[in-house]
Amino acid sequence: MAGTIVATDTPAAGGRKPPGRAGWLLLAPLLAWLACFVVAPTAILFAYSFCQRDELGFVVWEFSWENYARIADPVYLKIFGRSLWYAGLTTVLCLLIGYPVAYYIARAPASRRPTLLMLLMIPFWISFLLRTYAWISLLKADGLVSATLEMLHLIPEPLEILYKPAAVLIGLVYTYLPFMILPIYTSAEKIENSLIEASMNLGAGPWRTLAHVILPLTKPGIFAGVLLVFVPSIGMFAVNDLMGGGKVDMIGNVIQNQFGQARDWPFGAALGITFLALFVISFWFLHDRGEVKRT
Amino acid sequence: MKHILRSLAVAGATLVAAVGSSLSAAELNLFAWSEYVPQAVLDKFTEETGIKVNYETYDSNEEMLSKLVGGAEYDLVQPSEYVIEVMVKRGMLAPIDFAAVPNFKNLDKAYLNLPHDPEQKFSIPYMVGSVGIVVNTEKVKEPVKGYADLFSGKHAGRIVTLDDNRELLTWAFYFTGQDLNTINKDTMAKARPVLAKWLPQIKIFDSASPKTALLNGEVDLGIVWSGEAAILFQEDKKFQYVLPTEGAHLFIDSLAMPKDAPHKKEAHAFLNFILRPDISVLISADFPYTNPNVEARKLLTPEQLENPASYPAAEDAKRLHTFRDIGRAAAEIDKMITDLRGGS
Numbered sequence: 001m002a003g004t005i006v007a008t009d010t011p012a013a014g015g016r017k018p019p020g021r022a023g024w025l026l027l028a029p030l031l032a033w034l035a036c037f038v039v040a041p042t043a044i045l046f047a048y049s050f051c052q053r054d055e056l057g058f059v060v061w062e063f064s065w066e067n068y069a070r071i072a073d074p075v076y077l078k079i080f081g082r083s084l085w086y087a088g089l090t091t092v093l094c095l096l097i098g099y100p101v102a103y104y105i106a107r108a109p110a111s112r113r114p115t116l117l118m119l120l121m122i123p124f125w126i127s128f129l130l131r132t133y134a135w136i137s138l139l140k141a142d143g144l145v146s147a148t149l150e151m152l153h154l155i156p157e158p159l160e161i162l163y164k165p166a167a168v169l170i171g172l173v174y175t176y177l178p179f180m181i182l183p184i185y186t187s188a189e190k191i192e193n194s195l196i197e198a199s200m201n202l203g204a205g206p207w208r209t210l211a212h213v214i215l216p217l218t219k220p221g222i223f224a225g226v227l228l229v230f231v232p233s234i235g236m237f238a239v240n241d242l243m244g245g246g247k248v249d250m251i252g253n254v255i256q257n258q259f260g261q262a263r264d265w266p267f268g269a270a271l272g273i274t275f276l277a278l279f280v281i282s283f284w285f286l287h288d289r290g291e292v293k294r295t
Numbered sequence: 296m297k298h299i300l301r302s303l304a305v306a307g308a309t310l311v312a313a314v315g316s317s318l319s320a321a322e323l324n325l326f327a328w329s330e331y332v333p334q335a336v337l338d339k340f341t342e343e344t345g346i347k348v349n350y351e352t353y354d355s356n357e358e359m360l361s362k363l364v365g366g367a368e369y370d371l372v373q374p375s376e377y378v379i380e381v382m383v384k385r386g387m388l389a390p391i392d393f394a395a396v397p398n399f400k401n402l403d404k405a406y407l408n409l410p411h412d413p414e415q416k417f418s419i420p421y422m423v424g425s426v427g428i429v430v431n432t433e434k435v436k437e438p439v440k441g442y443a444d445l446f447s448g449k450h451a452g453r454i455v456t457l458d459d460n461r462e463l464l465t466w467a468f469y470f471t472g473q474d475l476n477t478i479n480k481d482t483m484a485k486a487r488p489v490l491a492k493w494l495p496q497i498k499i500f501d502s503a504s505p506k507t508a509l510l511n512g513e514v515d516l517g518i519v520w521s522g523e524a525a526i527l528f529q530e531d532k533k534f535q536y537v538l539p540t541e542g543a544h545l546f547i548d549s550l551a552m553p554k555d556a557p558h559k560k561e562a563h564a565f566l567n568f569i570l571r572p573d574i575s576v577l578i579s580a581d582f583p584y585t586n587p588n589v590e591a592r593k594l595l596t597p598e599q600l601e602n603p604a605s606y607p608a609a610e611d612a613k614r615l616h617t618f619r620d621i622g623r624a625a626a627e628i629d630k631m632i633t634d635l636r637g638g639s
Contacts, residue, residue, distance in 0.1 A: 055622040056381045075634040140513060163499050246458045246500030249636055260357050261460055262629035
């Protein structure tokens with residue numbers, strides 16, 4: 001998905017001509033990869049979602065709508081709602097924190113940019129699980145954060161934040177922040193200084209320049225960043241399990257449970273397909289609106 | 296061109312030879328729980344028999360089942376009791392030839408011929424354990440004897456439990472005096488208000504390593520696997536293990552042979568090997584669950600035997616019961632617990 005987003009937002013040189021024979025040849029590995037690892041598994045999942053589960057938890061190939069009917073249960077709708085809420089909050093926080101960072105890096109002298117970008121990428125060389133465990137030891141009641149704040153007399157008693165929703169939010173924002181910064185950086189880097197100077201010369205203050213020049217020009221980056229953060233964070237389950245103490249269930253946890261403990265693959269598949277459908281619909285919706293406005 | 300063809304032919308011949316030799320060498324594909332079979336035991340087995348062990352691990356019974364259904368070829372798997380029942384019903388297991396496993400006689404009869412394998416044809420107990428309460432007696436002064444004390448409300452926010460829906464339900468079933476294997480709408484309706492009161496009191500749900508939160512003081516009480524409790528007790532005697540007065544789950548982790556196991560002879564050799572007392576104690580040293588091997592227990596140190604989490608008093612052990620397969624109810628349990636946890 002990430003690839004499509006970026007591709008559709010940076011207008012391809014020479015318009016939308018269908019690729020020639022050489023083009024198809026070059027595309028072939030990608031298409032084969034997509035067919036094997038995206039289309040085929042999704043098709044299998046789709047087929048499973050209409051199956052049933054037998055007494056012993058094995059998949060029975062008998063057609064049924066039941067799995068989709070079960071999703072409409074308030075229990076699962078509530079969790080869908082919560083996942084949207086957390087993912088939305090994560091996206092907003094990532095945007096608020098990430099935009100200034102991305103802009104700063106983009107406007108920094110060209111010689112310093114690689115270093116700054118490198119600093120952003122270095123944490124990715126460490127396993128995601130290790131980084132999450134590091135957060136656990138930072139945030140726990142006798143951890144570094146709590147102890148420091150206590151020493152500075154900023155809080156009266158140990159900070160009880162781990163295994164609470166706030167910890168999940170911290171984990172999500174931390175995990176996805178770079179996915180917001182990088183696309184915004186890419187579009188902010190392309191802004192010509194002369195445009196900003198022109199805006200200033202014509203009497204717009206810094207705020208009006210931001211609102212009427214910089215923000216509109218970085219819109220493709222913001223759009224890509226929002227999708228790159230929102231989409232994966234809605235399905236996250238590891239951060240919620242580890243930093244939320246298993247108490248802040250999101251839709252990812254429910255799906256994981258169906259393929260694990262509950263041994264109800266068809267229902268898990270139905271949840272997954274519904275989830276996917278929601279993404280595709282919301283992507284089209286956002287994308288169409290973006291297109292209309294730009295032309 | 297000729298060169299390329301020739302080197303291809305050489306490569307092909309080498310490949311065939313390599314495959315051929317790996318086919319003739321004795322092998323054993325073991326698929327077992329992660330952190331449950333000491334590497335030293337596997338090395339010793341290879342050293343004595345020349346059989347190479349390919350050890351793959353899983354983290355849940357369900358994961359193991361799906362891989363087997365998916366067609367993976369293993370010679371030995373390590374299911375828990377209610378999963379053995381599923382596999383037997385499904386015809387997924389091969390009967391064990393007990394004549395090839397003379398050390399089977401070392402096992403405690405108390406763990407044999409249980410409902411999941413009534414004729415003891417398909418499985419051999421590996422380690423046995425319970426799910427009970429751990430109390431940090433330095434922090435908690437009042438006695439905690441069962442689920443009622445633990446969830447009285449006094450300890451809210453200081454409890455870690457396993458993250459396993461069926462286990463959670465089972466504790467509420469014991470509390471309400473219901474049979475742990477009779478799971479239907481009525482029995483679940485009775486357990487529901489109990490769990491609704493209990494779940495918000497739990498600070499952490501963690502099946503993988505619940506002892507960590509107890510060790511670093513995040514919580515003071517927990518409901519954990521007995522092996523985890525035994526390790527806690529080894530670390531510090533302040534961590535006392537309590538088998539709840541209301542009753543507790545007894546699990547029998549066993550070894551079993553899938554129907555299509557390609558190396559049945561080697562599998563039998565391995566079964567007999569790990570039932571040898573001198574080998575079995577190596578497992579106990581690393582994973583202090585209850586060793587069902589009576590002869591091996593004679594070789595354990597007094598300290599190991601006095602660990603109440605590994606070897607509970609006979610009186611307490613009477614309150615332990617095994618899980619049966621509960622079929623479709625698993626989905627209902629999942630929905631109920633998901634709903635109740637959603638409230639937090």
